[in-house]
Amino acid sequence: MISSFIKSIPFLVFLAVAMGGDPEITADFVVPANYSGNSVVDGNFFTFTGLRNVVNSNYLRTFTVNKVSPANFPALEGQGVSYAFLQFPAGSINPPHSHPRSAELLLLLKGWLNVGFIDTNNKLYEKTLKAGDMFVFPKGLVHYQSNDDPKETSTAISAFGSVDAGTVSVPLNVFTSGIDDYILARAFKTDVATIQKLKEGLAPRA
Template sequence: MAHETLRHGLWLLLVALAIAHMANAGDADITSDFIIPPDLKVVDGRFFTSTSFRALANSTKPTTFKVTKASMVEFPALNGQSVSYAALQYPPGTANPPHTHPRSAELLLVMSGSLEVGFVDTTNKLYTRTLYAGDMFVFPKGLVHYQFNPNNTSYSSQTLAISAFGSANAGTVSLPATIFATGIDDTILATSFKTDVATVQMLKAGLAPKP
């Protein structure tokens, strides 16, 4: 009886530890105020400053969907800080295709224009909303989501949005690129999507990098 009680207790402990690990999954805690790259000799205020978003005000408007990131890759001071940004520019009629962020939720703020957004939960239920300047929308961590600028009437109908992430490197997995531009066999894709190889090859050609 005592053996059974001990085994049951250990099982409950393992389950509790697993749940706690899942609940706290994300960037690892650091044991210092910040992380300095090993090749950096002098640390001052410049290390904690990024000017990459200045280009949003000074550059010409893009003709295709454009993302300007401020993650630990572009802004090393974010390493260990569990936060990052992205600026997203949507010309009329363009989309940020269905994708996921495996390491963070995304909080999107529309700065100008409008967006149609949506995400799909693990029961395959779709949640959608039309957003306008000043609106925010949260995409839960790891779920497939998208954004689309429905305004296709004029060049001035550009949309600008800022996304915040609870990770210094949230990661982006683009579904079209991951499925059709990574070398998965044509027959496997045709079987999976219940279509033919010719259709798969057309999709792959459309996603191939432009020369």
């Protein structure tokens, strides 16, 4: 019985890897049942123009990400890819976070960024990127991007190997998800007052 189980391990590993990505489709592409475009699917279905205004807009005061996924670009459904356009005002940061369903391939278009990720051995891999540089953040690992220039903005695009990479924000998930203050105080070896101050700083502004 044990030998049979051992023989099945390669299959189980293969199954786990196969199930780790987006589901395979059995057609060239998927047209959602609720697609509201023209009755005839043409080049317009495969075109996304939603970033035109973003690309030419002025920068906001805080880091901004515009995601391109099946929610706003139905042609991506079943294709296993999605995109994000990232704008970094001077001195802004994309706080530590992870994407549980995909790696992230970032291309810096303008300015410079300090980036990094932490592996499962708690080792930090960091780099300063200049325009034209690319950096890959492995799937599921906590990472960040920071524009430390006090005057200049930075722009980047990120590609994902999933239509829904998911985003787990470390600060928000830890401090705004309802975990008891006393548990957080013990976990971070501090006091409840400090935890409450951190929560207050992360609370959405009215």
